[in-house]
Amino acid sequence: MADTMQFDLVSPERSLVSVPVREVRLPGTDGDLTAMPGHAPTIVTLRPGLVTVIGADGSQTEFAVTGGFVEIGPDSVSLLAERGHARDEMTQDIFNDMMAEAHRNRRSAESRRETVGEDVVTAAAKLLADMEALGTHVGLDPNQSTVPN
Amino acid sequence: MPSLKDLKNRIGSVKNTRKITKAMQMVAAAKLRRAQEAAEAARPYADRMAAVMAGLTANAAGSSSAPRLLAGTGDDRKHLLVVLTSERGLAGGFNSSIVKLARQHADRLRGEGKDVAILNVGKKGREQLKRDYGSLFVGHVDMAEVKRVGYDNARAIADDVLDRFEAGDFDVATLFYNRFQSVISQVPTARQIIPAEMPEGEAAGGASALYDYEPGEEAILTDLLPRSVATQIFAALLENAASEQGARMTAMDNATRNAGDMIDRLTTEYNRSRQAAITKELIEIISGAEAL
Numbered sequence: 238m239a240d241t242m243q244f245d246l247v248s249p250e251r252s253l254v255s256v257p258v259r260e261v262r263l264p265g266t267d268g269d270l271t272a273m274p275g276h277a278p279t280i281v282t283l284r285p286g287l288v289t290v291i292g293a294d295g296s297q298t299e300f301a302v303t304g305g306f307v308e309i310g311p312d313s314v315s316l317l318a319e320r321g322h323a324r325d326e327m328t329q330d331i332f333n334d335m336m337a338e339a340h341r342n343r344r345s346a347e348s349r350r351e352t353v354g355e356d357v358v359t360a361a362a363k364l365l366a367d368m369e370a371l372g373t374h375v376g377l378d379p380n381q382s383t384v385p386n
Numbered sequence: 387m388p389s390l391k392d393l394k395n396r397i398g399s400v401k402n403t404r405k406i407t408k409a410m411q412m413v414a415a416a417k418l419r420r421a422q423e424a425a426e427a428a429r430p431y432a433d434r435m436a437a438v439m440a441g442l443t444a445n446a447a448g449s450s451s452a453p454r455l456l457a458g459t460g461d462d463r464k465h466l467l468v469v470l471t472s473e474r475g476l477a478g479g480f481n482s483s484i485v486k487l488a489r490q491h492a493d494r495l496r497g498e499g500k501d502v503a504i505l506n507v508g509k510k511g512r513e514q515l516k517r518d519y520g521s522l523f524v525g526h527v528d529m530a531e532v533k534r535v536g537y538d539n540a541r542a543i544a545d546d547v548l549d550r551f552e553a554g555d556f557d558v559a560t561l562f563y564n565r566f567q568s569v570i571s572q573v574p575t576a577r578q579i580i581p582a583e584m585p586e587g588e589a590a591g592g593a594s595a596l597y598d599y600e601p602g603e604e605a606i607l608t609d610l611l612p613r614s615v616a617t618q619i620f621a622a623l624l625e626n627a628a629s630e631q632g633a634r635m636t637a638m639d640n641a642t643r644n645a646g647d648m649i650d651r652l653t654t655e656y657n658r659s660r661q662a663a664i665t666k667e668l669i670e671i672i673s674g675a676e677a678l
Binding site for chain 2: 247248265306317349
């Protein structure tokens with residue numbers, strides 16, 4: 238079995254990364270997981286968090302994603318994220334933006350509690366919490382973003 | 387018969403027009419390249435999304451608990467037409483062709499006794515539809531401030547559409563845009579986005595069985611369907627942007643050529659009347675001399 242696989246990080250606007258890798262650590266909705274070559278074909282949704290990629294030469298790169306989903310195959314991993322940034326590109330501004338969106342999301346879910354159901358509200362609150370955890374993890378302040386009304 | 391001075395002015399003004407259309411053509415060509423690159427760059431995401439969706443929908447289609455975005459509301463009485471047009475004119479038949487298709491659609495649906503609502507994206511479509519269908523308008527998305535179409539724009543439209551769907555405002559949503567075929571050919575296209583169109587039989591079935599899904603298939607589907615709507619709108623916006631520039635480029639190319647023809651014609655006429663004036667003067671001089 239090959240010891241590397243193809244990793245693609247794709248955003249709706251363009252393809253961000255396409256490199257051979259040894260392993261990818263993913264923040265799945267139901268828990269973290271690591272994909273290595275020869276993984277069973279799986280489709281997993283992601284929560285906001287850090288994706289760690291171990292390159293073919295052993296180098297480690299991290300990306301912050303705001304959710305999305307991953308298609309894992311035996312020799313490829315395709316990550317479809319609505320937003321993805323390399324960890325060292327993550328600035329407070331970008332993060333504030335992400336936080337603001339999570340806040341907006343929760344607010345809209347709460348205001349429509351009756352129509353959308355309790356699950357959606359819980360999911361939105363969880364998304365916000367995950368987003369905060371992500372910020373703290375990369376050393377950014379989750380409380381700086383202005384909460385929209 | 388216009389005077390020499392009139393002709394000269396006329397030629398000058400047509401030359402100016404030609405300069406403008408030529409400049410617009412070149413700007414459109416540059417923008418077209420950028421728009422095409424953007425459309426190209428967005429393709430991997432859309433393709434993968436479509437592939438995964440195809441697998442999921444094929445599995446879920448049969449089950450009775452399929453999400454409403456996929457299965458529909460079980461009704462098709464209320465239709466929402468999302469008409470994507472441009473903010474600027476001078477792009478040949480670009481906007482008219484979309485509007486024409488939307489009109490046909492709206493008329494047919496109304497003929498069948500169905501409710502039609504129209505959501506406009508872009509100014510030109512609204513202007514053209516306002517007179518006949520103004521009462522059906524439910525909203526307008528202004529793209530005038532948008533220099534480059536981003537995913538955020540598509541998401542905003544998608545959120546708007548999804549909110550209306552959840553509120554029960556419509557059963558079926560159709561997107562109208564111009565599919566970019568080549569610089570000289572753009573195809574007005576209607577595409578149903580809600581409920582999601584089922585993929586054609588076997589192509590989808592094969593791939594889906596291979597995958598494990600985590601969390602469950604239905605949870606993923608619920609998560610993915612709204613994203614898929616946004617992705618489809620995004621793809622349509624990009625195609626539309628490329629088509630708009632293509633159409634404008636062709637239109638301006640024609641305009642430049644027509645202006646060139648007109649200048650040639652006017653110049654011939656100008657030279658002819660100049661020559662006539664000279665000949666007339668000569669005749670006057672000669673006949674004057676002969677009379678002596």
